[in-house]
Amino acid sequence: MSAGAASMNYELAGDLKIGQVGIANLRVRTLDVERLGTEMRERVARAPKLFERAAVIVDFGGLPGTPDVATARALLDALRAAGVIPVALAYGSTDNERLAVELGLPLLAKFRAQYESQEPAAAEPARAEAPRPEPAPSRSEAARVVAPPGEPGMMVSAPIRSGQQIYAEQRDLTILATVGAGAEVISDGSIHIYGALRGRALAGARDNEKARIFCREFHAELVAIAGHYKVMEDIPADLRGKAVQVWLDNGQIHIAALA
Template sequence: MAALSSAGQAVERDVPFQLRGNSFTMMVLKVSDPTSPDFFPQLNVKVRQAPNFFRNAPVVVDFDELPEDAGFDVAAFLQQVRAHHLLPMGFQGGPRPVQEAALAAGLTPMPAGRAAKLEQAKGPDPRAAGSAPAIAVPPPEPVLRPALLVTEPVRSGQQIYAEKTDLVITASVSPGAEVLADGNIHIYGALRGRALAGVSGETGARIFCQSLDAEVVSVAGLYRVSEDIGEDIRKKPVQIFLRDGFLHMAPL
């Protein structure tokens, strides 16, 4: 058996590639009016607010809000997006002609977001068809995963991701560092880098820190850059959360 195992390992070493599954965090550029004369000037303003964060950042272009009769040059639109130092990698939703043009431009169709999947899973309302109401089935008990605990400072260039759980950091996060979590993020030191909570779409996630001086903070994809952080809460204990579709910051 040892000889066979060694032979198998040798074959694996000779293969010039490996295919592995992985998960990555990408921003979503939600497009509601691609022909607006204000679209790219406003996008330029956003990118210039945090150039190190946005430069060459991969994005998914969300066409879901476009009407069926939306007519615009998708390839030229994507070229303009690239000119603003964003890299469109995939797309979501949109009318069929827009989807076909996006495919022809080299973008990959991406799966629907978590909220859309939940709506699809609910199915049609049985009351609308005049049938008997469905029997409520209690959701399965969640599988509890312990929070990812980090006790050392997170240095510039480091990235830490707490998958399907919370992230607890008992030290500081340096400029140029990035911390991400599917759940909440707790930082018991200074937050000077980037913190992204609820990266899988959990809108109830929050960020807690003892000293807010971040480059970027985000909850469920809604973000705020350093220039948007008020002096009244800078370098103070703060919690960051979503309410009514907006990102809020409140002192602790």
């Protein structure tokens, strides 16, 4: 192996996780504008229906310090060039608030707390329109059902159609029908789907890594556990249409056919 190959850094410069409302959160781990832009371009190329023109929140909270305005602006330009749309900054430090003002972006100080569950009683974040794999109503128009917390698992018998979102707060979610393409089902616990899953399923939305997804007929656009996700393009072809379970182990999504 050459010295150049041995010295290559295979660590990702940014962790992209899918948040509780289906919006992508880019937590910057290495402030390398070129690498971050390249990584995002590759993500868009692999799953254009999911990420192309997707709303992305940029999180500098994993860095030792807040970047200067010029560097942050260069990163936003690189992300736009890669095909996504930075819509806000996350993480509510004073320096980050000043940076958000300079960049002309809102600061969603509670966004990370809501989907990573770093605070026990975080306020609900500002809503931003999540990317859709096909034209669908906006969040303000889409049907959205939120189950009140503290009750037994939520059960839905009607099909979930494109543009609809179902969220089971602090409980498991059971769907007795089909989750259509462009629909989204979210649960703080596990998700059980007895029909076909053609849209997106996000379990363990408040960082519950023990949550799982069970599905009788698997055609998912995206599945996520505690923010870690896989898109259709990452899923082995031999699992499509099968009954599967999805779980998280050491930060990696696993999908296997049910016996």
